[in-house]
Amino acid sequence: RNSLVWFRRDLRVEDHAALHHALRSSDRVHCVFVFDTEILTGLPRDDRRVQFIHASLVELDARLRSWGAYLIVREGRAADEIVRLAAELDAESVFANHDYEPAAIARDRAVQQRLREAGRSLQTFKDQVIFEKEDVLTQAGGAFSVFTPYKNAWLKRLAAHPEAIEAYDTAPWADKLAPAPAGHRLPTLEELGFVPNAAPILPAGMSGARQLLDSFLQRIDDYRTQRDFPALDSTSRLSVHLRFGTLSVRGLVRLLRARADHGKDGAATWLSELIWREFYMMILQRHPRVQTQSFKAAFDRLQWEEGPEADAAFAAWCEGRTGYPLVDAAMAQLNRTGFMHNRLRMVTASFLTKDLGISWLRGERYFAAQLNDYELASNNGGWQWAASTGCDAQPWFRIFNPVTQSKRFDPDGAFIRRWLPQLAALEGTAIHAPWLAKPAALERAGLVLGRDYPLPIVDHEQARERTLARFGALRE
């Protein structure tokens, strides 16, 4: 019995559900990753995520080779490549882990159908979350749409089902992996038509994940109190690794439970964030329409700003030229590194939707193109939260003031100064709102507003009134 393990967003060899099941039930197991041309075609040649995936695959292949095995890498339409390769290898089954994005679900259905027609099968497993769609339900058997009761039910279910975080061993059956053919090598990034990004490469692969995790564990006890301050390096930066599965979420939860049980509230808070991730994946699974529509249907009637002025404001937001330093610094971080701190994702999303009155869908697409950790469920959930259109979202009448947020979460302007060096010499609180600075202070900093840094493109108080009216109109 031959089988094929199709790696997608699970680029590791240990604690891997599909690989585990394939190894246990087959005599010979092949491993493959497909660079899907349907996804790659629309990406810039220096896309950071392609580089991250490529580096992670090089490591995955090296690990498989240390077991005498190897990774097949193909390029093409994933569905075609998998069906073709299964035939070439005469694989009875293809094994993969569940993916919850609507496009991936449709692709997997098509692959299943085509494999079935050829007398083969596709077997898929839960791997990227602890609990999925039907696992955590209300007492009445329905789906949750509010986070806190979902989280409580999630924790209760874990306590009742500790096996949900048991590791899926793979090493004991490694001898069943197909041996590497002579001359095997992976295509280079350039052979795939990509080039390295100018930004420093993120620590990729299983070793990159381990390195970030080890470093974060030194700081995790301060996570609860420090996680909201973007100038501090207080979060894990593991999102891109969770996105591509270079580490096992079960492994993380095993580790956290042990700590949280010992009263460590940093670990408990961090576990909550991992539960948010599963909450949004569950929401996307149960309500795939949220991809393009508001979770709360009434909000689809919102009249967002459109036309040339809105387009110009959107461009200023994307490029970090709004005149609000915290917003612009955050966009600079995103544009230059592909990462943005969580607090700033909330601030910039709120600014686009509530200060500029532009639809969350446009911001969501921009983040999707830029974020290394872009993940449909969390990105959509985060945007709908900030726009107040989502489940358990920020109420629409609570509107972040970008200057107040700046004073609270970047009190001495350290983050702003790092990303907007043209403002670095501004002293005191002027860093949060340069247009309010005294002329002498601007002169001391050598700063001319409108030349070195923009004046605000919108007045927050007026924008706030417009947003209240925009949402208020829905009640009529």
Ligand code: FAD
């Ligand atoms: P940590 O603080 O170390 O958190 C640990 C992990 O928990 C993260 O890696 C992530 O997997 C998960 N997590 C943390 N916060 C959230 C959250 N609010 N929702 C869901 N999962 C969470 N996260 C993504 O992974 N991909 C996205 O595309 C994405 N888009 C977002 C868009 C907006 C508008 C907002 C407000 C949030 C978005 N998030 C997204 C959630 C969050 O901002 C990032 O997960 C986090 O900033 C990643 O940094 P970290 O790994 O250091 O997080």
